[in-house]
Amino acid sequence: MSDATRSLRKLGDALLARPDEMMLEIGATGELLVARIRVVVAGLLLLLPLVNNLAGGTVAETLIGLAGAVTINVFAQVWLVLARRRRRFRWLPFATTTFDVTITTAVLVALAHNHLPSGLNSMVVWCGYVLAILVTALRSDGRTTLLAGALAVGQYGLLVAVVFLVAGSPERLISAEYGAVTVGNQVQRLILLAVAAAITMMVVYRMQRLVEMSGTDGLTRLPNRTWLMHRLPQMLDVVKRDGGSLSVAMLDLDHFKRINDELGQHAGDRALRHVVTSLRVHLEQGEQLVRLSGAEFVMVLRKPVGTAWERVDAIRRMLLEHPFEAERGGMPRRITFSAGIAGFPQDGQDLSRLLRRADQRLQTAKLEGRNRVVARDG
Numbered sequence: 224m225s226d227a228t229r230s231l232r233k234l235g236d237a238l239l240a241r242p243d244e245m246m247l248e249i250g251a252t253g254e255l256l257v258a259r260i261r262v263v264v265a266g267l268l269l270l271l272p273l274v275n276n277l278a279g280g281t282v283a284e285t286l287i288g289l290a291g292a293v294t295i296n297v298f299a300q301v302w303l304v305l306a307r308r309r310r311r312f313r314w315l316p317f318a319t320t321t322f323d324v325t326i327t328t329a330v331l332v333a334l335a336h337n338h339l340p341s342g343l344n345s346m347v348v349w350c351g352y353v354l355a356i357l358v359t360a361l362r363s364d365g366r367t368t369l370l371a372g373a374l375a376v377g378q379y380g381l382l383v384a385v386v387f388l389v390a391g392s393p394e395r396l397i398s399a400e401y402g403a404v405t406v407g408n409q410v411q412r413l414i415l416l417a418v419a420a421a422i423t424m425m426v427v428y429r430m431q432r433l434v435e436m437s438g439t440d441g442l443t444r445l446p447n448r449t450w451l452m453h454r455l456p457q458m459l460d461v462v463k464r465d466g467g468s469l470s471v472a473m474l475d476l477d478h479f480k481r482i483n484d485e486l487g488q489h490a491g492d493r494a495l496r497h498v499v500t501s502l503r504v505h506l507e508q509g510e511q512l513v514r515l516s517g518a519e520f521v522m523v524l525r526k527p528v529g530t531a532w533e534r535v536d537a538i539r540r541m542l543l544e545h546p547f548e549a550e551r552g553g554m555p556r557r558i559t560f561s562a563g564i565a566g567f568p569q570d571g572q573d574l575s576r577l578l579r580r581a582d583q584r585l586q587t588a589k590l591e592g593r594n595r596v597v598a599r600d601g
């Protein structure tokens with residue numbers, strides 16, 4: 224497989240995969256922003272029937288326009304209420320994306336019904352498709368962009384086919400106000416929609432990579448402090464809502480400074496990566512390892528304190544069995560860690576209290592001689 228094919232496949236996989244928790248959270252705030260923009264735009268649409276009436280439009284036209292604008296406003300309010308309940312409804316971004324595209328098609332159908340060329344040559348309403356595609360970038364989910372692009376191309380392509388069929392002859396598609404509708408300009412519009420979707424997908428992909436980088440430690444590729452500060456409060460919310468246990472273990476490598484001093488900074492880096500690789504293979508489902516800073520790590524376990532202690536202590540013993548070799552054939556060097564564990568809810572209800580308590584117990588473990596795990600006071 225060539226590099227280009229591999230990159231394209233990677234891009235496709237990343238865009239079609241369910242975004243990770245951090246991206247979903249960012250996407251939920253984006254959905255709320257889109258819902259607010261929709262409410263403002265829908266409010267402005269209420270003015271159009273009035274303008275039409277003042278400009279001499281018929282009462283029937285004004286009433287149809289008013290009914291359409293009111294319907295859009297009702298939906299806009301419903302989407303706003305649902306978007307405020309952050310991530311409660313997984314289907315919401317897909318439903319609102321479908322709504323945004325389909326409402327554009329509905330308006331174009333109404334225009335075409337009134338005057339065939341206006342349905343296909345109205346620039347302002349057609350831009351509704353482009354906007355519906357572009358705002359999916361705020362949802363940070365490539366799947367909604369793909370949905371918007373596919374729906375816009377599909378629905379508009381169908382409308383073009385139906386209008387050409389109904390018109391029968393090219394003369395019926397020429398208008399003084401809207402110009403001539405031709406196959407050429409309609410194909411261009413379809414291509415533009417596909418291009419808008421492709422560019423938006425690139426934006427979403429790059430955004431996802433940036434967020435991933437900001438939450439990842441460069442040396443060990445573990446989630447970092449930013450990730451923890453963002454994700455742990457959400458994990459606590461889930462435990463508070465659904466029940467279950469959660470413990471936080473703070474781990475600090477013992478006398479790590481000596482490794483740097485004796486073997487050098489590069490060997491110190493390799494030692495850190497060695498520790499992470501050794502710990503990682505022993506992580507079980509629901510356990511998360513985070514690099515907090517320097518030689519300090521946090522492990523999040525969906526277990527009560529007692530079981531968490533057993534797990535962390537077992538990991539401590541396993542690390543002892545995997546000494547670090549600074550160079551091939553060199554003297555293996557044992558690396559140990561001390562750890563303090565705090566459990567939710569008894570040791571703290573929020574992230575900072577849990578981390579503070581875990582850190583206090585970690586200091587106790589250091590004072591008591593290192594290479595041990597402490598999960599209780601006194």
Ligand SMILES: Nc1nc2c(ncn2[C@@H]2O[C@H](COP(=O)(O)OP(=O)(O)OP(=O)(O)O)[C@@H](O)[C@H]2O)c(=O)[nH]1
Binds near residue numbers: 442488489517518
């Ligand atoms: N090689 C390397 N060293 C690091 C990195 N980050 C922090 N360190 C070093 O890790 C050491 C951490 O030292 P401390 O935690 O203060 O103390 P310690 O020597 O580990 O001793 P105790 O924690 O008291 O057991 C410091 O010497 C830092 O310079 C890194 O990314 N790479």
